[in-house]
Amino acid sequence: GPNDIVAIDRAPDDLPPGNGLITGTPQTPLAHVNVLALNRGIPNAYLAGLADDTTIAQLGRVRAKVLVRTTANGELEIIPLTDKEYDGWQATQRREEISVEPVDLAAVEYTETLANLVAGSPTTSDLDDLRREIGGKAAGFVELALTGTTTMPSEPMMITVRPYVEHMTQFDDVVDALVTDPDLGSPRLRYLLLEGREDFDERYSTERDATLADEFEAGHPAGSPLGDALAADGFVELIRASTIEPGTLAQLSLAVSANFSDLDPSQGLRFRSSSTVEDIEGFNGAGLYDSNTGYIDPTVLPDTDDDDTQADRTIERAILRTWSSYWSATAFEERERENVDHRSGSMAVLVHPRFDDDLEINNGVATFTVNPDSATALEMVVNVQLGDTSVTNADNEDGLFPEVVRVVLDVESRTPSIERVSTSSLADGDDVLDDADLLALFEQLRSVTNSWLDRANDELADGRRSSTLTLDFEFREMAEGWPARADGSIEPSRMVVKQARTLDPGLRGMRFELLALPIPRDVLARTVSAVEYRCAATGHVGVRVFTDPL
Numbered sequence: 323g324p325n326d327i328v329a330i331d332r333a334p335d336d337l338p339p340g341n342g343l344i345t346g347t348p349q350t351p352l353a354h355v356n357v358l359a360l361n362r363g364i365p366n367a368y369l370a371g372l373a374d375d376t377t378i379a380q381l382g383r384v385r386a387k388v389l390v391r392t393t394a395n396g397e398l399e400i401i402p403l404t405d406k407e408y409d410g411w412q413a414t415q416r417r418e419e420i421s422v423e424p425v426d427l428a429a430v431e432y433t434e435t436l437a438n439l440v441a442g443s444p445t446t447s448d449l450d451d452l453r454r455e456i457g458g459k460a461a462g463f464v465e466l467a468l469t470g471t472t473t474m475p476s477e478p479m480m481i482t483v484r485p486y487v488e489h490m491t492q493f494d495d496v497v498d499a500l501v502t503d504p505d506l507g508s509p510r511l512r513y514l515l516l517e518g519r520e521d522f523d524e525r526y527s528t529e530r531d532a533t534l535a536d537e538f539e540a541g542h543p544a545g546s547p548l549g550d551a552l553a554a555d556g557f558v559e560l561i562r563a564s565t566i567e568p569g570t571l572a573q574l575s576l577a578v579s580a581n582f583s584d585l586d587p588s589q590g591l592r593f594r595s596s597s598t599v600e601d602i603e604g605f606n607g608a609g610l611y612d613s614n615t616g617y618i619d620p621t622v623l624p625d626t627d628d629d630d631t632q633a634d635r636t637i638e639r640a641i642l643r644t645w646s647s648y649w650s651a652t653a654f655e656e657r658e659r660e661n662v663d664h665r666s667g668s669m670a671v672l673v674h675p676r677f678d679d680d681l682e683i684n685n686g687v688a689t690f691t692v693n694p695d696s697a698t699a700l701e702m703v704v705n706v707q708l709g710d711t712s713v714t715n716a717d718n719e720d721g722l723f724p725e726v727v728r729v730v731l732d733v734e735s736r737t738p739s740i741e742r743v744s745t746s747s748l749a750d751g752d753d754v755l756d757d758a759d760l761l762a763l764f765e766q767l768r769s770v771t772n773s774w775l776d777r778a779n780d781e782l783a784d785g786r787r788s789s790t791l792t793l794d795f796e797f798r799e800m801a802e803g804w805p806a807r808a809d810g811s812i813e814p815s816r817m818v819v820k821q822a823r824t825l826d827p828g829l830r831g832m833r834f835e836l837l838a839l840p841i842p843r844d845v846l847a848r849t850v851s852a853v854e855y856r857c858a859a860t861g862h863v864g865v866r867v868f869t870d871p872l
Contacts, residue, residue, distance in 0.1 A: 323509060324659045325412075327365075327390060329382060331373045336609065336652050339659035340364070342390050344398075346372030350724055352687035352705045354609030354714045357794065358656075360825065361606035365390045367398050418831040420605055421663035422598050425454045427484045432570070433577040436478040440467045446778045456480045457596030457670035458607070462822045469773045472766055472819050475674035476805055479581045483598060483668035485570050486645050492564070495547035496557055501664055503548065509655055511538055515548060516651045518556025561646035566638055575637050578673060579618050586806035587622040590615045590676035593640040595647055599667035603828040605660050608794075609714065611669070612647035615676050616640025645669050675805035679710040683799040683815070684754050686724070687713050689825065690767040691792040692775060700731040700738070702764050706755055708748045714796065723747045725754040729764050738764050759799070763817060767795055770822060778843075785840025796821040841867055 327342035328334070333349045337358045342365040349356055349368055359366035367390070372378065378400065381388060387408040389401045403411075434456060444452060444464065453461045460480045466472045490497070499506075506512050514522040514535050522535055542548040554560035566574070582591060593614050600607030617623060620635040633639065647653065648669040657664055677685075686706030693699065707713045707724040725746040731738045738761060746754050755763070771793050779787040802815045827847040829837065836852055848869040856863050 324655075327388065329372060329378055337366075339655040342366070344369050344372060344378075344390070346370070348723070350705055350713055351726065352689065352703070352713065352794070357606065357608040357825070361608065362659075363827075365392075367392070369398055417661040419661045419663060420599065420602070420830070422454055422602070422666040422668070424666070425483065427487060430455050430482050430484045432482060432485055432573050433581075434480045434482060435581060436463055436467055436474075436480070439464050439480075443468075446781055453602060454598055454668075455482050455484075455670070457483070457598050457668075457672070458601030458823070459594060459596035459821065460670055460672045461596075462601060463672060465774055466770055466819060466822050468777070469769045471769045473816055475677075475818055475820060476813075477581055477584075478672060478674040479578070480596070481574060481593075481641065481671040481673065483670045485566070485574060485641075486669045486671075488570065489564070489566060489645065490561075493557075493561065496551050496560070497665060499547045500557070505538065505541070508534075509651075510534065512654060513651045514538060514556075515551055516557050516649055516654060518554070518559055519552070520555060557649050558646045561649065562639075562642050564642065566641065571638055574641065575618075578637055581673075582618065582675070584808055585675060586808050587617070587619045589806040590617055590678070591637075591640070591673055592676040593637075593644045594672040594674075595644050596670040596672045597648060597653075597667055598670065599657060599662050601823045603830055605657075605662060605828075605830075606823065606825070607653075607656065608823070610647075610650075610653040610656055612644060612650070614640040614643040641671060644671050677710075677798050677800065677818075677820075678804060681801040681804045682710040683801055684708050685710060685713055685798045686755075686796070688763065688767060688795045688797065689792055690764075690771045690795065691790070692771050693790045694733070695789060697732055698730045699733045700768060702729040702738075702760075702767055703727075704729070704755065704760065704763070707746055708754055711748065721747055725749065727755065727760060729760055755799075759817065763797065766817075766819060767793070770795075770819075774822075774824070782843065783840070786843055788842055788844035790826075790844045792825045794821075794823050794825045795819055836865075836867075839865060841865075845869060 324339050326340040327344065328338060328340050329344045331346035333345045333347060333355060337343060337355045343359060344367050346369060356366055381400065381402065387403040387405065389403055391399050393399055439452070449461050449464060452464070463474070463478055466474055500515065506515065510526055510531065511534070513525065519535060523532070539552055542552060544550060544553045551557040551560050554563060578591070593616055595611030595613055597607065597611055599605060600610065616637045616639060617635050618637065620632040623632070623635065648667065654664065684706050686704055688702055688704045691701045704727045705713050705724045707722070711722055713724050723744065723746065726743040728741040728743055729738050730741070740757055740760055745751060771791055774793060775788065775791045797817055797819045799817045800815065803812050805813065807813065826844065829843070829847055832846065836846060836849070845867060849867050850870055851868045853866045854863065855866060
């Protein structure tokens with residue numbers, strides 16, 4: 323549940339909407355699980371010997387209320403709380419609602435190309451508005467492209483929210499019941515409705531759970547809004563099994579085919595989720611939604627041994643699967659915890675050539691921080707792994723740990739220095755990225771981060787401009803031949819940046835009195851308390867702002 327602290331030996335594939343995570347195996351620092359924890363501001367710790375810790379086992383048996391924190395010397399403390407202490411903490415956790423303003427669909431095209439959006443030279447305010455049409459991930463692509471120096475996937479395009487919103491009107495009754503029906507106050511029953519009985523039985527396997535599901539299904543027969551979703555084995559599956567209106571599908575297929583006409587028909591396209599309620603003020607949403615592969619003409623593909631048919635590989639199936647992920651149980655519970663208005667959000671789709679597994683030389687995640695007031699003015703931290711072994715969702719049960727490298731530029735130096743923190747478990751002691759690759763990546767990400775910060779500051783008055791920024795990037799190094807071209811030409815090997823988002827805290831819930839003051843936005847976002855004071859001698863009134871000491 324949303325108030326639980328999960329203590330588990332192995333890091334999970336996704337982060338339940340709880341108040342903390344403690345694992346008995348080390349985690350990848352820049353994995354989606356950790357990014358989600360950072361975004362929520364909850365503890366996420368590795369504790370050696372967790373499975374054999376009798377104190378934690380006892381606290382878990384009685385579902386104790388506890389405080390989890392680290393000490394000054396980096397040790398983990400787990401301190402039992404009284405009911406009064408816990409209730410006092412809960413009273414401070416109310417979150418302001420997040421709701422995305424609706425767009426005028428009649429004024430929104432079904433598709434957009436990245437080149438067209440960049441040509442318009444959008445400001446930061448323009449991009450904030452554009453997020454409502456193309457989603458957070460696609461807006462991050464625009465930010466990447468505006469520098470003109472970033473190597474990105476070939477010919478990206480976007481399917482806007484318009485076809486999604488139009489398609490989902492047929493499910494309005496299901497959505498209304500989902501968010502208003504008092505019977506769905508339980509995360510278990512929401513999981514049943516969203517993911518279906520088969521997945522429910524696998525996750526919730528007790529007789530009590532089975533009885534709960536039987537009673538809910540009996541109370542919502544086929545023909546009722548929730549009954550139709552249950553009969554389809556969940557709302558997600560109901561959306562996947564639907565069909566896009568023929569005229570709309572024809573427009574989408576024509577636009578995708580034209581945009582990628584120079585690719586070989588066998589080159590897969592990646593249809594990436596770009597929700598309008600991710601990467602917005604106060605809500606990151608990293609790793610919540612699914613991306614899927616589709617082909618313009620699946621009939622050119624060879625038969626495979628898996629269960630996918632040619633119909634499963636079409637543009638329509640890829641779009642529907644990506645749309646449906648907005649209503650996955652994982653995504654729903656994350657939004658529920660953060661008090662996001664589910665119905666206000668939509669799903670756009672970012673499309674570009676698929677990163678073929680056999681052509682991935684390596685893949686990684688990097689953060690880049692600009693902080694001129696610190697000893698380290700610029701810092702890039704990289705987690706990178708050989709081949710297509712995921713860094714963002716690594717399976718650490720098999721001991722798959724990435725290479726971790728820190729590249730810094732201090733206030734006095736003009737040349738970045740490289741600190742190799744740990745080696746990849748797959749590289750046999752060799753470097754995944756050599757020094758030249760790291761310095762080239764450093765310059766690419768430096769350009770994007772500086773541009774992002776400058777563009778945001780351009781619209782702020784003096785006194786409110788930020789001096790610091792941390793961005794999160796994903797990248798792939800692809801072998802020559804990616805993507806496959808229709809004319810047989812061979813693309814060179816290169817490093818490709820595939821995502822950018824800010825990791826900085828937002829100003830969600832900030833009092834308007836503070837927003838009106840000339841306080842730098844990066845300081846205000848990290849404010850713990852603000853105290854008004856009056857000078858006894860002059861009568862002048864001021865405000866002292868105190869930030870998190872970290």
